[in-house]
Amino acid sequence: MSVAKNLKVRAGLLSGLILVAILGIWYVATASAGGAASGAGLTPEQIEYAQMMGQDPSAKKADGFPTLGQMGETVWSHLSRPFYDNGPNDKGVGIQLAHSLGRVALGFGLACLVAIPLGFVIGMSPLLNRALDPFIQVLKPISPLAWMPLALYTIKDSTLSGIFVIFICSIWPMLVNTAFGVAAVKKEWLNVAATLEVSPLRKALQVILPAAAPTILTGMRISMGIAWLVIVAAEMLVGGTGIGYFVWNEWNNLSLSNVIFAVLVIGVVGMLLDLAFGRLQKAVTYVD
Amino acid sequence: MWIDTSALGGLKTAPPAPAPDLTASAGKAPVKTPLLQIERLGKAYVADKPVFADVSFTLDRGEFVCVIGHSGCGKTTILNVLAGLDTATAGHVFMESREMVGPSLERGVVFQGHALMPWLTVRQNIAFAVKSRWPDWSAAQTNAHVEKFVQLVGLTPAIDKKPSQLSGGMKQRVGIARAFSIQPKMLLLDEPFGALDALTRGTIQDELMGIVRETHQTVFMITHDVDEAILLADRILLMSNGAETDQGYKPGGIAEVVVNPLPRERTRATLHHLDGYYDLRNHIVDFLVSRAKAH
Numbered sequence: 001m002s003v004a005k006n007l008k009v010r011a012g013l014l015s016g017l018i019l020v021a022i023l024g025i026w027y028v029a030t031a032s033a034g035g036a037a038s039g040a041g042l043t044p045e046q047i048e049y050a051q052m053m054g055q056d057p058s059a060k061k062a063d064g065f066p067t068l069g070q071m072g073e074t075v076w077s078h079l080s081r082p083f084y085d086n087g088p089n090d091k092g093v094g095i096q097l098a099h100s101l102g103r104v105a106l107g108f109g110l111a112c113l114v115a116i117p118l119g120f121v122i123g124m125s126p127l128l129n130r131a132l133d134p135f136i137q138v139l140k141p142i143s144p145l146a147w148m149p150l151a152l153y154t155i156k157d158s159t160l161s162g163i164f165v166i167f168i169c170s171i172w173p174m175l176v177n178t179a180f181g182v183a184a185v186k187k188e189w190l191n192v193a194a195t196l197e198v199s200p201l202r203k204a205l206q207v208i209l210p211a212a213a214p215t216i217l218t219g220m221r222i223s224m225g226i227a228w229l230v231i232v233a234a235e236m237l238v239g240g241t242g243i244g245y246f247v248w249n250e251w252n253n254l255s256l257s258n259v260i261f262a263v264l265v266i267g268v269v270g271m272l273l274d275l276a277f278g279r280l281q282k283a284v285t286y287v288d
Numbered sequence: 289m290w291i292d293t294s295a296l297g298g299l300k301t302a303p304p305a306p307a308p309d310l311t312a313s314a315g316k317a318p319v320k321t322p323l324l325q326i327e328r329l330g331k332a333y334v335a336d337k338p339v340f341a342d343v344s345f346t347l348d349r350g351e352f353v354c355v356i357g358h359s360g361c362g363k364t365t366i367l368n369v370l371a372g373l374d375t376a377t378a379g380h381v382f383m384e385s386r387e388m389v390g391p392s393l394e395r396g397v398v399f400q401g402h403a404l405m406p407w408l409t410v411r412q413n414i415a416f417a418v419k420s421r422w423p424d425w426s427a428a429q430t431n432a433h434v435e436k437f438v439q440l441v442g443l444t445p446a447i448d449k450k451p452s453q454l455s456g457g458m459k460q461r462v463g464i465a466r467a468f469s470i471q472p473k474m475l476l477l478d479e480p481f482g483a484l485d486a487l488t489r490g491t492i493q494d495e496l497m498g499i500v501r502e503t504h505q506t507v508f509m510i511t512h513d514v515d516e517a518i519l520l521a522d523r524i525l526l527m528s529n530g531a532e533t534d535q536g537y538k539p540g541g542i543a544e545v546v547v548n549p550l551p552r553e554r555t556r557a558t559l560h561h562l563d564g565y566y567d568l569r570n571h572i573v574d575f576l577v578s579r580a581k582a583h
Contacts, residue, residue, distance in 0.1 A: 188403035194391045196420035286407040287452035
């Protein structure tokens with residue numbers, strides 16, 4: 001017990017050290033670059049010319065890699081006002097995140113509704129399993145973004161196209177895992193259900209579903225991971241709202257500190273989603 | 289004599305009595321129809337070489353019948369056919385003079401590997417069976433019934449544990465309690481103690497015998513253990529494997545039916561002191577060694 005605790009403490013300490021080292025390198029690297037970027041080396045004529053062109057060299061420069069201090073300011077300004085809305089191109093990061101999560105939830109939810117029942121049927125029917133296998137094998141490796149033009153053409157709505165892309169990318173891991181989990185349910189449990197004359201629906205819900213639940217949850221967890229990867233790229237393409245669009249927009253503004261902040265947010269939210277599914281998975285796992 | 293081979297020949301020719309005749313003649317002549325009648329059962333995976341063929345026997349109400357034979361002789365297949373989980377390629381099975389089709393709640397099965405659902409507790413596992421048998425019962429009624437049968441196998445302290453928290457013997461007890469809880473007309477046990485150590489096996493054998501005597505349950509059980517068969521069974525079916533002989537392929541089947549001559553009130557502790565025990569045991573062991581033809 002004490003050894004495990006000791007390990008935990010030591011690992012935590014090491015993580016902290018690594019973080020400090022990264023921040024230290026960042027600080028050192030940006031401090032020297034920031035000093036050279038001032039207007040010190042310019043003649044008065046050049047400064048005047050620059051001012052006439054609308055660029056003030058004495059003003060604080062917004063471009064270039066942000067220093068640690070600028071980064072801190074950005075983080076603070078976002079976290080203190082996450083839900084402001086100043087029109088289409090200036091919304092709080094909370095609102096952007098809510099848009100992305102909403103799309104993922106919709107696309108992922110639809111995929112669940114299709115993949116789990118279909119996976120059940122495929123898992124129970126060797127005929128369907130074989131018949132559908134070539135389609136699944138061909139469709140599965142397609143990059144979700146490759147569907148975007150077709151989606152935009154047929155659906156004619158960028159938001160719905162984004163949801164469709166999430167749907168199509170989350171469906172495969174869930175479908176394959178559900179089918180596998182259902183097909184691998186132990187024969188003896190099915191025999192028990194048979195000798196007890198359990199109805200097909202009750203058998204599906206009370207025997208096969210709990211037996212296959214850990215495998216199904218694994219599929220859902222993988223799908224959610226992919227969906228969160230894809231939403232950022234999809235939103236960069238379709239634009240409008242969402243954390244992916246926010247990244248693209250801040251890139252166009254050349255505001256790297258905002259981009260870095262958004263990247264961190266994407267990472268943290270992805271981790272939280274994975275943690276949530278990990279919890280769910282643990283809840284349905286049984287020891288045989 | 290305790291070797292009753294005449295029962296075999298007699299059964300083969302006897303057609304099952306139709307149900308209406310039974311009720312009509314019940315008043316006059318005490319015709320005792322067997323609970324289960326198996327007629328010329330056969331199973332072939334390869335068309336001309338059935339694993340077993342012409343297997344016929346009966347089970348009376350309250351009777352305990354064991355099957356002994358080497359692996360591969362088709363014991364489990366016969367049990368699965370009786371359970372309705374498998375189909376025979378030849379022959380018929382009649383339960384109370386009606387041909388049996390598919391699995392039924394009238395036949396409880398104790399599986400070799402307990403077959404408990406690991407995501408359910410002991411209580412839930414048995415409740416699953418009870419709810420299947422009596423779907424209209426209230427939760428309290430179901431629970432009372434479950435607790436009664438858990439107590440029967442002495443597992444009340446572990447009733448809310450998951451199977452993974454139980455020992456092998458306890459799991460098998462839960463399997464037995466589950467099979468008894470639906471109060472089937474007959475019980476099918478497929479080597480229920482095969483995976484248990486000798487000490488645990490002895491205890492559960494005693495328990496099973498106690499419950500069967502108390503409930504007058506009809507039991508059909510597969511075993512590899514000669515002593516287990518002698519302890520528990522009223523009749524022992526000895527099965528031989530299919531084999532190539534000089535006259536061609538000879539399918540497996542019931543070679544002999546042995547009626548247990550020992551008093552029914554026998555116990556495991558005193559079994560080997562009973563007169564006739566060693567004769568019976570030697571007879572069965574001789575059969576297994578010299579005549580059953582192991583593969």
